Amino acid sequence: MLLDRQQTSTGADIVPGSPGGWTAGARPRPRPLGRRSSPGWVRSYTVALVTAETLMAGLAGSAVLLTRAGEVTPGTPLLWAALALLVAWPGLLGATGAYCQRVYGTGSDEYRRVGRAGFLVLALASFLSYIAALDLSRVLVVVAIPALTVASLLGRYVARSRLRRLRAQGQCTKKVVVVGRGGAVLELVTRLQRERYAGLDVVAAAVTPADRARVADEAGVPVGGLDDVLALAAAHDADTIAVTSASETAAQYLRQLSWQLEGTGIELLVAPGLIEVAGPRLHIRPFEGLPLLSVEQPCFEGWRRVVKGGSDRVVAAIALLLLAPVIALIAVAVGLTSRGPALYRQERVGLGGKSFTMLKFRSMVVDADRQLDTLRGDNISDGLLFKLRADPRVTPVGRLLRRLSLDELPQLLNVLGGSMSLVGPRPPLPDEVARYDTSVSRRLLVKPGLTGLWQISGRSDLSWEESVRLDLRYVENWSLATDVLILAKTVRAVLSRSGAY
Known part of the structure; x- marks a missing residue:
């Protein structure tokens, strides 16, 4: 069990449900940690966002006034509307939670809140213009407000990119105490230490007594017991408590912990144990007053698949037309610098396990496949793939092509x-595919891609386990918006040339 015995802030044992201990009607006394103020970087980051977005609102309003320069006089509705935009835009962003620390740097909530603020400004301007019969320029409603929303979204993306770079360097992070069973704690600690851009810096762990030595040795952070969470948070100035999912007593433990954290400003996070299921598929559903986590089935068909297939073909056709000169030059370069055809054909496995012939520009010598057995001893892959950092079969032109994809x-x-x-x-x-287990076989539930999460997350530098995890995450949570984001990030990954060999 996650918690067999608990302690009060004074150190006395609490046995859930026992006389004198924790009961359903009792409320444990919170341990005094003191209210945490926002870190300095949060205040600076928020001020920078408010300033930039107020300036954007000013520019949008000024642009509208310039289109009606000959008609604008003091007291005209359009002038008041332009001035009101300076206050309304940052005000609505704050009202929708776009300046909340918890949305900075991760997830799509930040973008949704900015979009919601844009919709509210648009609706408010349209409503007031209609109800009060105000002579507001159509440019304000049709052009300026949508442009302001898009500019703010782009600004948030630039700010987020900068924040993630700082977090990767160990700055602008939250200090986290991870709580739970040993194995679950180690898994979460490993994930957080690997994905530093998430901004969660593990400073301590609280585990069951049997797991303390192992977690301390492998995680490399101070380790205490489940009753030491608040003491660990105070000692390491933690901003966040992250509890891993576990046993049948977790609900009681979480309830008491949440009470103890009231008034401290410390955030409580709970890992639901569904690491690769995220976003829109998770919902809290009340059943007769009991909140349950609902996990929707992944969608592998329907209108979104039709749109995805149609978009793929349209974009591919346009790209082939635009890149035709580049493709022709590469084909000539491959043909002139090494013996053999310019294109390399290879059997791959696609949707539903069906085989197809994948095309690539030939980047190796013609008899590369026959040399494979002699090179297997130098394989650096830890899984089913074959990888060499300096493959002798790659031609000079092929090495350049691979570096740039x-x-x-x-x-x-x-x-x-x-x-x-x-x-x-x-x-x-x-x-x-012949060596796939049941879980890895889920990669075949969708079409393979020209790019993907593996492409933007390290390419050949990824371990087999990490590559599979990223592919399964995509399969479980794919969406059209995710596809657009991955395509945008692919450009940066290709230009950085990281993991390409």
Whole structure:
């Protein structure tokens, strides 16, 4: 059990449900930690956002006034509307929670809240213009407010990129105490230490007595018992408590912990144990007053799939037309610098386990497949893939093509033909699929992609386990918005050339 015995802030044992201990009607006395003020970086970051977005509102209002320069006089409704925008825009952003610390740097909530504020400003301007018969310029409603919303979203993206870089360097982070069973705690600590851009810095852990030595040794952070959470938080000035999912007594433990954290400003997070299921698929549903976590089934068909397939083909066709000169030059370069055809054809496995022929520009010598057995001893992969950092079979032109991912351009023909998608899991080889277990086989529930989470997260530098985890995360949580985001990040990944060899 996660918690067999608990303690009060004075150190006395509490046995849940026992006389004199914790009961359903009793409320434990919170341990005094003191109210935590926002870190300095949060205040600076918020002030910078408010200033920038107020300036954007001013520019939007000024642009509208310039379109009616000859008609604007003191006291005209349009002038008042432009001035009101200076206050209304940051005010509504604050009202929708866009300046809340918890949305900074991660997730899509921040963008949704900015979009909601834009909708509210648009609706408010339209409503007042109609009800009060105000002579507001159509440019304000049709152009300026939507443009202001888009500019704010772009500004948030730039600010977030900067914040994530700082977090990767160990700055602008929250200090976290992780609580739970040993295995679950170690898994969460590993994830948080690897994905530093999330901004959660593990400073301590609280586990069951049997797990203390192991967690202390492997996690490299101070470790206490489940009754020491508040003491650990106070000692390490923690901002957040993260509780991993576990046993049948977790509800009682969480309830008491949440009471003890009241008034401290410390955030309580709970890992639901569904690491790769996220976002829109998770909902809290009340059943006769009992809140339960509802996990919706992943959608592998329907109108979104139709839109995705149509968009893939349209974008692939346009890209082939625009890149035709580049593709022709690469084909000539490959043909002139090494013996053999410019295109390399290879059997891969796609949607539903069906095989297809994947096209690439040839980046290796013609007999590369026959040399594979002699190189297996130098394989650096920890899974089913074969990887070499300096593969002797790669030609000089092929090495350049691989560094820039230009060897994959012919796969646009696969996308146009419907065997691949622009975004999806990495297309596997038949011998890899033959060794898949049940969980890894879920990669075949969607079309393989020209790019994907694996492409923007390290490419060949990823371990087999990490590559599979990213592919399964995409399969479980894919959406059209995610595809657009991955395509945008692919450009940066290709230019950085990280993990390409």
